[in-house]
Amino acid sequence: MERRICVTGASGQAGRAVVRDLLEHGYDVAPTDVAASRKDLEAGMLRADLTDYGQALETLKGAEGVIHLANIPAPGLCTPAVTFNANVTMNFNVFHAAASLGLRRVVWASSETTLGLPFDRPPDYAPIDERHELRPESPYALSKVLGEEMARHFHRWTGIPFLGLRFSNIMERADYQRFPAFWDDPKLRKWNLWGYVDESHVAQAVRRALEADVAGAEAFIIAAADTVMRRPSRDLMAEVFPGVPVKDDLAEHGTLLGIGKARRLLGYDPEFTWRSLF
Numbered sequence: 001m002e003r004r005i006c007v008t009g010a011s012g013q014a015g016r017a018v019v020r021d022l023l024e025h026g027y028d029v030a031p032t033d034v035a036a037s038r039k040d041l042e043a044g045m046l047r048a049d050l051t052d053y054g055q056a057l058e059t060l061k062g063a064e065g066v067i068h069l070a071n072i073p074a075p076g077l078c079t080p081a082v083t084f085n086a087n088v089t090m091n092f093n094v095f096h097a098a099a100s101l102g103l104r105r106v107v108w109a110s111s112e113t114t115l116g117l118p119f120d121r122p123p124d125y126a127p128i129d130e131r132h133e134l135r136p137e138s139p140y141a142l143s144k145v146l147g148e149e150m151a152r153h154f155h156r157w158t159g160i161p162f163l164g165l166r167f168s169n170i171m172e173r174a175d176y177q178r179f180p181a182f183w184d185d186p187k188l189r190k191w192n193l194w195g196y197v198d199e200s201h202v203a204q205a206v207r208r209a210l211e212a213d214v215a216g217a218e219a220f221i222i223a224a225a226d227t228v229m230r231r232p233s234r235d236l237m238a239e240v241f242p243g244v245p246v247k248d249d250l251a252e253h254g255t256l257l258g259i260g261k262a263r264r265l266l267g268y269d270p271e272f273t274w275r276s277l278f
Helices: 013-024 039-042 053-060 080-101 138-156 173-182 186-192 200-212 233-240 262-265
Strands: 004-008 029-031 067-068 105-111 162-167 216-221
Touching: 004 013, 004 053, 013 029, 013 200, 029 173, 039 233, 053 080, 067 080, 067 200, 080 138, 105 138, 105 200, 138 162, 138 216, 162 200, 173 186, 200 216, 200 262, 216 262
Parallel strands: 004 029, 004 067, 067 105, 105 162, 162 216
Antiparallel strands: none
């Protein structure tokens, strides 16, 4: 992969970690964000509204690839209609601009919510993986499912690889101080099968997706290798989701958001765990 990469959503939680990591690994980064501050602008970030196709096209000019992280990042932050319309429009505009400009690769932020969060209906099995039926339960999740479908068709039309990363709940190091509040009641975090992903894992996954020898339109679950809980993962499933089959090779505190595909195809290796801090 050539080295000039546009990063959208660059001032967000994931974007900051990704930009920092790419710069450390020698990439020429072109960051952009509609919410860029004056400090960001002075540091070279571009302010652009990607719901406008013309601005999306101008933003991607001169780049070899794009890391597309600019979306409303979670359900409940805006009205359902605003969330859905903004996310679908931004994804279409960035994908279409990438196709029109002949970019070499698109890596973009899908979401764990595509899998059925908040899991009011139990998963079919655990750890859940990319073979599981998609069950969007909110307009936000639906926008991500439609993004994955758009990515498949843009790849079909152009041959450009589109790699969607279904990020779990992103944590910065200060966030781990909240984890003890989850430990007494497993139902508090059942909504995403007790998953999380560290900002360092996000940055690594993005860079590996940028560099991996992967063609097509693929989606990958990106989570930490463990859960947010001290209790064994198998015990959590037995209490909260009794009757759901659990794979025999599940580690004691192993993630219930399966990351095997990302390990195999991207070389993803999330070594950091919050357990090293306690």
